[in-house]
Amino acid sequence: xTKAPCPRLSHIFSGIVRLLYLAFLACVPTIVHAxxxxxxxxxxxKLFPVIIPVFENEASLPNAISEIVRADLERSGRFxxxxxxxxxxxxxxxxxxxxxxxxxxxxxxxASVLPxxxxxxxxxxxxxxxxxxxxxxxxxxxxxxxxxxxxxxxxHRIADFIYEKLTGIPGYFAxxxxxxxxxxxxxxxxxADSDGMNAQTALRSPESIISPAWSPNGEQLAYVSFEARKPxxxxxxxxxxxxxxxxxxxxxxxxxxWAPDGKRLAVVLTKDGLSQIYLINADGSGxxxxxxxxxxxxxxxxxxxxxxxxxxxxRSGDPQIYRAPATGGNAERVTFEGxxxxxxxxxxxxxxxxxxxxxxxxxxxxxxxxxxxQIMPLTDSARDESPSFAPNSNMILYATDIGGRGxxxxxxxxxxxxxxxxxxxxxxxxxxxxxxxx
Amino acid sequence: MKKLLLPSIVVLALAACxxxxxxxxxxxEDAPPKTSTTIPTITTPSRTSPIDPLDRAGNSVYFxxxxxxxxxxxxxxxxxxxxxxxxxxxxxxxVQGNADERGSREYNLALGQKRAEAVRRALRLLxxxxxxxxxxxxxxxxxxxxxxxxxxxxxxxxxxxxxLGR
Numbered sequence: 001x002t003k004a005p006c007p008r009l010s011h012i013f014s015g016i017v018r019l020l021y022l023a024f025l026a027c028v029p030t031i032v033h034a035x036x037x038x039x040x041x042x043x044x045x046k047l048f049p050v051i052i053p054v055f056e057n058e059a060s061l062p063n064a065i066s067e068i069v070r071a072d073l074e075r076s077g078r079f080x081x082x083x084x085x086x087x088x089x090x091x092x093x094x095x096x097x098x099x100x101x102x103x104x105x106x107x108x109x110x111a112s113v114l115p116x117x118x119x120x121x122x123x124x125x126x127x128x129x130x131x132x133x134x135x136x137x138x139x140x141x142x143x144x145x146x147x148x149x150x151x152x153x154x155x156h157r158i159a160d161f162i163y164e165k166l167t168g169i170p171g172y173f174a175x176x177x178x179x180x181x182x183x184x185x186x187x188x189x190x191x192a193d194s195d196g197m198n199a200q201t202a203l204r205s206p207e208s209i210i211s212p213a214w215s216p217n218g219e220q221l222a223y224v225s226f227e228a229r230k231p232x233x234x235x236x237x238x239x240x241x242x243x244x245x246x247x248x249x250x251x252x253x254x255x256x257x258w259a260p261d262g263k264r265l266a267v268v269l270t271k272d273g274l275s276q277i278y279l280i281n282a283d284g285s286g287x288x289x290x291x292x293x294x295x296x297x298x299x300x301x302x303x304x305x306x307x308x309x310x311x312x313x314x315r316s317g318d319p320q321i322y323r324a325p326a327t328g329g330n331a332e333r334v335t336f337e338g339x340x341x342x343x344x345x346x347x348x349x350x351x352x353x354x355x356x357x358x359x360x361x362x363x364x365x366x367x368x369x370x371x372x373x374q375i376m377p378l379t380d381s382a383r384d385e386s387p388s389f390a391p392n393s394n395m396i397l398y399a400t401d402i403g404g405r406g407x408x409x410x411x412x413x414x415x416x417x418x419x420x421x422x423x424x425x426x427x428x429x430x431x432x433x434x435x436x437x438x
Numbered sequence: 439m440k441k442l443l444l445p446s447i448v449v450l451a452l453a454a455c456x457x458x459x460x461x462x463x464x465x466x467e468d469a470p471p472k473t474s475t476t477i478p479t480i481t482t483p484s485r486t487s488p489i490d491p492l493d494r495a496g497n498s499v500y501f502x503x504x505x506x507x508x509x510x511x512x513x514x515x516x517x518x519x520x521x522x523x524x525x526x527x528x529x530x531x532x533v534q535g536n537a538d539e540r541g542s543r544e545y546n547l548a549l550g551q552k553r554a555e556a557v558r559r560a561l562r563l564l565x566x567x568x569x570x571x572x573x574x575x576x577x578x579x580x581x582x583x584x585x586x587x588x589x590x591x592x593x594x595x596x597x598x599x600x601x602l603g604r
Binding site for chain 2: 230241255268296312340343358363385386430
């Protein structure tokens with residue numbers, strides 16, 4: 001068995017930026033000793049040169065912020081960072097934009113840290129375009145209050161602001177991801193920031209956990225646990241650690257998918273025979289069958305407007321993707337190419353559908369433009385699974401297999417940027433990208 | 439909440455063009471901890487040794503790739519389990535369907551269920567009662583063999599009979 005790290009990615013794309021994040025997750029006494037290794041594989045598209053200096057008075061913070069902002073931007077594969085050394089650019093002054101432009105930067109951040117009451121801090125920043133000659137070069141600014149413990153979230157918010165101003169696409173850094181880590185015969189459901197840092201364990205079990213699904217408000221996770229030697233769906237409240245059974249009917253209970261309003265879920269039950277899609281209230285009441293087929297119907301996913309449920313069905317023989325009105329009724333086939341198209345995941349903006357397709361024995365993530373029904377393969381590994389859109393509809397997290405070990409990767413929805421996010425010495429799978437953090 | 443719009447920020451807001459104002463973000467509040475400090479930890483009781491009335495005959499039936507058709511060689515085993523269930527109405531069995539690891543976990547769960555359901559129907563036809571049987575799927579989560587080879591995958595496409603202790 002080869003253990004070569006990610007050989008394919010490296011020769012598909014040219015420019016490789018490799019970042020090593022050493023994170024010691026002291027608060028997680030777990031199976032995972034956590035070095036996070038993120039590899040960005042860019043397409044060679046033009047990177048946006050930007051200066052993110054050390055913030056004025058940043059040393060007054062217990063934990064640095066600017067380096068997290070820089071790491072977010074660099075990892076996105078869309079920016080190159082122009083180094084300014086220890087020089088700071090106070091928010092209160094407009095930087096010398098001509099000088100910044102001569103260093104090669106198209107945009108520059110001016111940022112300051114100020115003490116606030118109660119041991120808190122205030123971060124102020126403004127973003128400037130060094131290339132605007134005729135108009136106001138200022139792209140906007142923001143003021144953030146934070147406690148010292150919130151430095152990572154504050155940094156991700158600043159990176160989101162910069163990302164959106166400079167790319168026109170909303171950022172995705174201030175989000176969390178859920179995933180399952182397997183180590184030996186033990187399983188953990190973990191939650192981490194979108195950069196893989198701050199990992200916290202939500203559940204430990206000697207049996208498998210699959211299909212984590214974020215509630216729309218990001219406060220709960222539904223998932224399938226095999227702890228009772230059969231699949232049962234639980235809903236887990238992250239702040240309290242309390243979990244309750246959502247569905248434990250005779251047979252198997254799986255594939256939870258929250259409706260956009262968070263009041264109901266689509267689930268798969270087998271109480272009436274084969275796997276079929278039901279709707280159930282978030283308190284576990286009122287289960288009713290949505291669709292009836294003579295084969296397998298599974299992997300439901302709601303369209304963001306709540307009108308459609310996309311799902312996988314073998315009603316035509318091979319597994320293909322269909323959609324049906326969320327009120328029930330006739331299903332319409334969505335995929336026609338190939339003999340294995342599963343795991344439909346509509347983008348939060350409703351324009352795209354990510355799914356898993358098998359081609360010549362390889363399982364890849366592909367994306368369909370829902371208006372034109374055009375399909376584009378996004379990955380080229382052998383064993384990809386579980387695509388999950390970021391809230392900005394522009395990045396897709398998925399599970400991949402490298403040397404027999406599960407890892408997480410992310411790709412931009414146009415395939416131009418990829419990054420690998422792995423927790424060393426662990427088998428990671430079943431990623432789910434959560435909503436933007438409040 | 440105390441909103442401090444400091445002079446420089448006001449100046450900044452005024453200086454910005456109409457569409458690109460400095461905005462004050464909602465403060466990063468002291469929220470409750472993201473995840474609970476007490477982590478639910480599941481411990482399952484040591485597996486009750488399954489009562490195994492058909493030890494010599496085996497407790498597993500195997501299936502072809504992407505298939506849920508019971509092979510003819512599995513018939514005698516299913517027959518024997520059905521007879522036992524018919525003769526002992528108090529006995530209960532869980533039929534656990536399994537799948538090999540390739541592809542989507544949830545689709546594999548559904549394939550495992552299809553296998554378990556095929557076995558359940560056969561047991562019913564042969565005289566076992568509905569209340570005696572639960573067909574469930576473990577999907578690809580309980581492989582009997584973990585190598586990436588066809589012979590290994592074949593061992594994982596199976597249905598297991600698990601009798602509950604009483």
